[in-house]
Amino acid sequence: MTIIVLNFKTYRESTGPEALRLAEICEDIARDYSVQMIVAPQTADIHAISREVKIPVYAQHVDGVGYGGFTGHVTAASIKAAGARGSLINHSERRIKLADMEASLSACRDLGLASIICTNNVATTRAAAALEPDYVAVEPPELIGSGIPVSKANPNVVSDSVSAVKKIAPRVGVLCGAGITHGEDLRSALDLGSEGVLLASGIIKAKDQRQALEDLVTGAK
């Protein structure tokens, strides 16, 4: 089943009550079109959303620290208690060092949380795959928020990431993202071997978010 991860980032249109409304739309889309929708709201919105929807809710970031004196950190235990089922790790807008990536990943693993490590090119995809998260999501930063889809502007970064991951850790899934907006962008992402997409502005900033999501999934068939 195609995986669509909607990263809510910190957009006004996906914060607080708007985040809940958008997550409910995503739930409808998952049910009506048989796609796997995952929403990644801000940490403070995880609890309110996960109480109301059945689709998986992921954090946008998690730190690799446990209980104790770690002011301002986001722990795997706290996102899990809030209802999250997984987390993005190392998004381009929330980059961390390799050693911290491993710590975040192992904190998730210890608590049975799923993990999507974001990467910015094929070399970092290789490094991330070696850590064996559930998914690696390759997103060239220059295309993020541009409306220019990675699957068309830089198809090689997707297909090369897919073949690199297959060699290093075949159980790890590959997603791609940046600029994905329309069904044809999703279709070409899937044709390049990715299992789905990670996206944000094309849906969140759309005049009609529900329509934009419907167009995305129906246009990819």
Ligand SMILES: O=C(CO)COP(=O)(O)O
């Ligand atoms: O960063 C992204 C998803 O995590 C991609 O963002 P856009 O869909 O806005 O390009």
